[in-house]
Amino acid sequence: MKKVLEICCDSINSVENANIGGAQRIELCTALQTGGLSPTYSFLNNAVKISKIPINALLRPRAGNFVYSDAEFQIMCEELEEMKKAGATGIVSGVLLPNGRIDKHRTKELLDLSKPLNFTFHRAIDFCTDIDEAMEFLCDIGAERVLSSGGFSKIDEGIESIIELHKKYGKKICIMPGGGLNIENAKILKDAGIYEFHFSASEFEEEKNVYSRFPNGLGHVISFEKYGYNYSSQNRIKKMLELLLGF
Numbered sequence: 001m002k003k004v005l006e007i008c009c010d011s012i013n014s015v016e017n018a019n020i021g022g023a024q025r026i027e028l029c030t031a032l033q034t035g036g037l038s039p040t041y042s043f044l045n046n047a048v049k050i051s052k053i054p055i056n057a058l059l060r061p062r063a064g065n066f067v068y069s070d071a072e073f074q075i076m077c078e079e080l081e082e083m084k085k086a087g088a089t090g091i092v093s094g095v096l097l098p099n100g101r102i103d104k105h106r107t108k109e110l111l112d113l114s115k116p117l118n119f120t121f122h123r124a125i126d127f128c129t130d131i132d133e134a135m136e137f138l139c140d141i142g143a144e145r146v147l148s149s150g151g152f153s154k155i156d157e158g159i160e161s162i163i164e165l166h167k168k169y170g171k172k173i174c175i176m177p178g179g180g181l182n183i184e185n186a187k188i189l190k191d192a193g194i195y196e197f198h199f200s201a202s203e204f205e206e207e208k209n210v211y212s213r214f215p216n217g218l219g220h221v222i223s224f225e226k227y228g229y230n231y232s233s234q235n236r237i238k239k240m241l242e243l244l245l246g247f
Helices: 013-020 041-050 070-086 103-115 123-127 133-143 154-170 182-193 234-245
Strands: 004-009 023-028 055-058 090-093 120-122 145-148 174-177 196-199 202-206 228-232
Touching: 004 013, 004 154, 013 023, 013 041, 013 228, 023 041, 041 055, 041 070, 070 090, 070 103, 090 103, 103 120, 103 133, 123 133, 123 145, 123 154, 133 145, 133 154, 145 154, 154 174, 154 182, 174 182, 174 228, 182 196, 182 234, 196 234, 228 234
Parallel strands: 004 023, 004 196, 023 055, 055 090, 090 120, 120 145, 145 174, 174 196
Antiparallel strands: 202 228
């Protein structure tokens, strides 16, 4: 299977770097430090305009668990329609029940609303109390892929589970590891037959400007030891591609 490197981007700078770095796909979100939330319409629309590679949009209305109220689910359905209008090539989402099992009704509703776009069930799978039930259901309804760290918080902890999921379900659905991907665990997963990878390629950009609310220099100046933001690094993307694609 063709190797695919998907870059998780929460800024327009990261979208540009994913394209320049040679990635094959983007997952667009905001607030990556919370695990990712839905991008705004404007952000998604502008990202689509500048990107030469496909962009899947994360559909997640808030941080925290994946059990949603009726009001929250209504927002998700409306946001999904906006994402299609903005030019997304796929939707990344998932819903659980209060008991931790997959919410089959709502997940299928989101998948059906996503058509003709592809549908990825995200890391809600790692919070499932019955991952096999969820996997079998996602295969049955035609989900394209599952983003997972193997039922653990990070890939390094769940690497054996990811490989087992691939062996068990990989002929029906793509198992895409994400959450702490690095060169070392990516090589193990590649050698096990995994062919899609989810990577933030994150680096910290320290803010070089210094601000003060007092132009004349009087008063208290708030200082930060480190002030800046994370972004997807072209260099880290290229290094990962060297491993996955062998160039």
